Amino acid sequence: MNYPIYLDYNATTPCAPEVIQAMLPYFGTHFGNAASKSHPFGWVAENAVEDAREKVANLIGSKPKEIIFTSGATEAINLGIKGIFESYAGEKQHYVTAQTEHKAVLDTFSDLERRGGAEVTYLPVNSQGEISLEELEKSILPHTKMICLMWANNETGVIHPISEVAELCEKEGLIFFIDAVQAAGKIPINTKGIHLMAISAHKLYGPKGIGALYVRHNHPLPKPLAQIHGGGHEKGMRSGTLNVPAIVGFGEAAALRLKEMGQEGKRLQDLRDKLEKGLLDIPTVFLNGNQHNRLPHVSNLAFAGVEGEELLKKVNLKVAVSSGSACTSISPKPSHVLQAMGLDSDLGRASIRFSLGKDTNEKDIYDTVSWVKEVVNSLRDK
Structure with missing residues (x-):
């Protein structure tokens, strides 16, 4: 064609040639299940997954144990938002996001509103696509649980004031969830003051069908409850046999982007x-x-x-x-x-x-x- x-x-993005080469052995030669702990096939797969986890963590400045692999950013966003909603079950809940977020965020919040039990504020933006920090602060209620924003907009590229919002969340004791899908691997990012972050491999020259949710450890605010059950994989947050070739590709792509x-x-x-x-x-x-x-x-x-x-x-x-x-x-x-x-x-x-x-x-x-x-x-x- x-x-x-x-x-x-x-x-x-297309898979980088180095990513494809890194993945190939895990379709055939090293085909083991990373959850098979009793023989070398599983050990090799598990080691590859943990190596990739470290590379992904390095890209965003987190610890490897804070990376939970998912099928992509949409699943990571659903896990983060719905998992937090369920962790606060029985409490009055309010969330803050922006009108210009990706549909994965907007549709997930819409579903929570439809279910009942969640109140959501959708912040407006100005003609430049920017939110007002003053308006954001005013929108916080006594029962606000989370502020959810994208690091950079997928349509305009506009970057939100992440560090300022992180400081606000720290002051107010709120969970800060970042959709970093378009920013990760394109500009330097970090997890300072952030509790949850969604990223995706196929936006940074890795394979489709693999993403991750960063979940901050050693913090008193709750972690999301699992949305997929059946085996307790990924520290119990996301059950299911790990896609080892894609995870290996994700790790290689993350390492390349950090360098390039x-x-x-x-x-x-x-x-x-x-x-x-x-x-x-x-x-x-x-x-x-x-x-x-x-x-x-x-x-x-x-x-x-x-x-x-x-x-x-x-x-x-x-x-x-x-x-x-x-x-x-x-x-x-x-x-x-x-x-x-x-x-x-x-x-x-x-x-x-x-x-x-x-x-x-x-x-x-x-x-x-x-x-x-x-x-x-x-x-x-x-």
Whole structure:
């Protein structure tokens, strides 16, 4: 197949060659179950899992024992939120999140509201996609249990003030849950002041189907209760036979990102800025989100005067991009993130997220600018 230029790295990334090579032996030669404690097949698998656990922990600055492997970030988010909700069963409960969170967070909180017993505040954002710390503090109630925010937005790349919110949670005695899916492996992150953190391998050049929940140890606030039972794997928090090849791949990807992300982030920011310079030369094209406080590889642009669905369809003939989260890309509705930022529906639908990655080069950027200009001009001339 003659693939287009790929600029949708926030949706998923290709497995790095080193990751694939690291995984291969665990499909065949080292096929043991990591829970088989009585023979070498199990020992080899268990050692590989623990080695990977340490590599993932190093990426986010945690202890290996604080990493719980899951099937991905969506499961980690469900475990974190629902597990805490159940740990406070019988108590009046209130949670704080933002209107621009990923659907995995918003839908999970919506489910808790539907069940009854949970009250949720969805913080608004300004036109730059930023929350107000003052409004956040005012939203805290006597029965607030958790603040749940993403480190960096998946559609705009906007970064929340994590350290300030962590200090607030510490002062108020609240659980701080971070969705770090788009930040981990892209920018330096840490777990200081954070109690729960969800990350995913396939966003950082690892395999799909594997993620992790960081759970802070040695802290008086409760840990989440298990949502999947049957064997007590992963310290009793997530039962099920471990996906050893994927875990090994996750560990290798985490180690690679720890080594590469600083230099790679600078390279991608330079390319992203060239992309924006070219596309913002087109009349009535606007940047969505904060221009400065964002991930280095993400650009979300609104193209006025064109029909959004037609724009996306034509651009994708030569450049693979999206209008937002891969989880909502099948919907013709404007992005909930851009709506929360105040964009009108037409402009929201005519917005494209460009996300760059390891294989993006300068020629890709110039070709993309040329093609998008051609598409936008042709649609406006209709």
